[in-house]
Amino acid sequence: MSKYKIKPASPKGLKTYSLQSRRSKVDVKNFAHVFNPDKTFTQFIDSLPNILAGKDFKEFISLMKEARDRNKAIIFALGAHVIKVGLSPIIIDMMKRGWITALALNGAGIIHDFEIAFAGQTSEEVEFQIKNGHFGMAKETGDMLNDAISSGAEGELGLGEAVSKMIADSDFPYKKFSLLSAAYNLNVPVTVHVAIGTDIIHFHPKIKGEALGKASLRDFFLFCSLLEKLGGGGVFVNVGSAVILPEVFLKALSFARNKQGHVEAFSTAVFDFIHHYRPYQNVVKRPLGEKGKGFYFIGHHEIMIPLLAASLKS
Numbered sequence: 001m002s003k004y005k006i007k008p009a010s011p012k013g014l015k016t017y018s019l020q021s022r023r024s025k026v027d028v029k030n031f032a033h034v035f036n037p038d039k040t041f042t043q044f045i046d047s048l049p050n051i052l053a054g055k056d057f058k059e060f061i062s063l064m065k066e067a068r069d070r071n072k073a074i075i076f077a078l079g080a081h082v083i084k085v086g087l088s089p090i091i092i093d094m095m096k097r098g099w100i101t102a103l104a105l106n107g108a109g110i111i112h113d114f115e116i117a118f119a120g121q122t123s124e125e126v127e128f129q130i131k132n133g134h135f136g137m138a139k140e141t142g143d144m145l146n147d148a149i150s151s152g153a154e155g156e157l158g159l160g161e162a163v164s165k166m167i168a169d170s171d172f173p174y175k176k177f178s179l180l181s182a183a184y185n186l187n188v189p190v191t192v193h194v195a196i197g198t199d200i201i202h203f204h205p206k207i208k209g210e211a212l213g214k215a216s217l218r219d220f221f222l223f224c225s226l227l228e229k230l231g232g233g234g235v236f237v238n239v240g241s242a243v244i245l246p247e248v249f250l251k252a253l254s255f256a257r258n259k260q261g262h263v264e265a266f267s268t269a270v271f272d273f274i275h276h277y278r279p280y281q282n283v284v285k286r287p288l289g290e291k292g293k294g295f296y297f298i299g300h301h302e303i304m305i306p307l308l309a310a311s312l313k314s
Contacts, residue, residue: 026051041314053297060295061311063267064235068098072266073229076100077249079240080108083179084123085302088116090309092182099312102189102226103160103179106244107199107216110163110180110192114145117167117178142204150211158222159215160190189226191219193248220252227256230266238283239271240301246282253287265291271308273300 030050035043045061048054067074082091094100105113115122118140145163152162164184167175175181183190194216196202196209227249230236238245256263268287270279275298284294297304 030055041310045311045314056295057297057311059293060267060269060297061308063233063293064099064312067233067235067267070233072232073101073226073234074099075102075104075226075230075234075236077104077236077238077241077245078109078179079242079245080106080112081240082301082305083109083112083116085300087301087305088113088177088179090306091179092177094309094312095179095182095186095188097313099309100188102191103183104191104193104223104245104248105160106241107192107194107201110145110159111141111199111201113178113180114163114167115141117170117172117175117181118144120174120177138200142201143206145201146204146206146208146211149215150206150208153208153211153215156218157215158219159192159194159212160219160222162215163192164190189222191223191226192216193220193223193244195244198244220248223248224252224255224259227252228260228263231260231263232265234266236266236268236283237271238269238279239305240273241279242272242276243278246276246278250282250287264289267293267295269295269297271297271299271301271304273298 032049032054033047035047045058048058050058064074066072076091076094078091091100091103095103112122115138144166148163148166149159152159152165155162157165160180161184164180167178168181168184170181172178180190182188192215194212196212201207202212227236236249238249253263266288268283270276270283272279275296280296284296288294
């Protein structure tokens with residue numbers, strides 16, 4: 001016998017209603033369909049459930065298609081990891097097909113793109129190289145990139161255009177894999193947003209801080225101009241940049257809105273393999289007005305980006 005004075009409540013007398021009359025979030029009509037491998041890739045996408053990320057992915061594909069059909073800006077901001085996991089051929093094909101109208105990179109992006117074009121390989125073993133002071137000491141990477149940046153700054157070019165031109169004009173044996181070379185030949189603008197001290201070329205003997213700052217600042221203002229074109233149905237996609245590019249995007253968008261008066265009714269998406277604070281806040285949540293929509297897709301780049309590209313092509 002309990003010594004408590006208060007007794008447990010009784011369920012007797014509760015008011016119930018029919019399950020069929022209740023509004024529910026999940027319905028069998030939104031379930032996945034079993035995919036027949038003999039069918040088209042479009043039918044595979046259609047077979048995904050119209051629930052949560054499955055529904056979002058299909059909606060985002062539709063927004064991308066609408067943006068391209070209406071000749072709206074489709075801007076991809078790429079962390080360098082996208083290049084390191086072998087996705088350059090996919091990104092190049094997307095540029096050729098009009099699915100990307102501008103690229104934004106961080107400083108590491110030009111390093112890995114250059115090394116791929118020049119040597120067909122990139123991404124050194126940092127844990128091994130750092131022990132003897134060899135990390136970041138590749139001669140050609142420091143020499144050629146810093147020379148290109150200095151020359152570009154003198155010629156009033158942004159950092160992205162300067163390095164893109166250098167690779168496009170070169171006889172590098174693997175430049176067909178270069179995002180920058182392809183973008184230059186396709187006249188797709190590339191902006192590069194550098195944080196001083198984050199990249200190996202910043203401690204190379206040929207570094208010139210004034211050239212680096214001038215060229216990257218020019219790219220920031222070019223990026224501001226590119227964002228002005230997002231309004232009315234454009235798309236901005238951040239792939240794998242956790243801090244730099246989401247921060248640059250937010251500031252450039254504020255600049256564009258201040259200058260133009262309005263940049264509204266566009267979509268944004270983040271593709272990354274974990275959920276990050278800044279991409280969510282600065283790309284998906286804060287920038288959008290009543291008519292915009294943001295998406296966040298979690299998954300490895302080497303799977304999600306080919307899936308996105310194949311879905312768009314289908």
